[in-house]
Amino acid sequence: MKKILFALAGLSLLAAPAFAQTAQQNKMADCNKQATEKGLKGDERKKFMSECLKGGAAAAPAPAPAKPDAPAAPAAGGKKELPPKEAMGACAKKSKELGNKGDAHKKFMSDCLKAKGPDNMK
Numbered sequence: 001m002k003k004i005l006f007a008l009a010g011l012s013l014l015a016a017p018a019f020a021q022t023a024q025q026n027k028m029a030d031c032n033k034q035a036t037e038k039g040l041k042g043d044e045r046k047k048f049m050s051e052c053l054k055g056g057a058a059a060a061p062a063p064a065p066a067k068p069d070a071p072a073a074p075a076a077g078g079k080k081e082l083p084p085k086e087a088m089g090a091c092a093k094k095s096k097e098l099g100n101k102g103d104a105h106k107k108f109m110s111d112c113l114k115a116k117g118p119d120n121m122k
Contacts (some may be wrong), residue, residue: 009104012104027052027053028053029092030052031048031049031052031053032099034048034052035048035049035052051074054110080116080117081116081117081120082116084113086117087113087116087117088113090112090117090118091108091109091112091117091118093118094108094118095108095109095112111122
């Protein structure tokens, strides 16, 4: 019986630090959700997250998220950027048309995906 009580006491001590972190974890999740809804990326996201976690931007209402079905904005030069899945397929098709294999195929795919589609490549 004593062994069971000691085991239960040990488990409760192990679980205690997890409860102390939930407030911070909740704050992090809220800030992350707001940054995602605002569509922030890179340095803008880092800055927002830092301010939000300090308590500055957490109270600001987030704008309504953009529709996920919305077409991609045109790239420089007026060409349409493709979503990642579509870009992958279009780039692979174009690489096959060009007869690329091996390292040439890998290089073409890398450049094509960075440009978000074969039509956006230089």
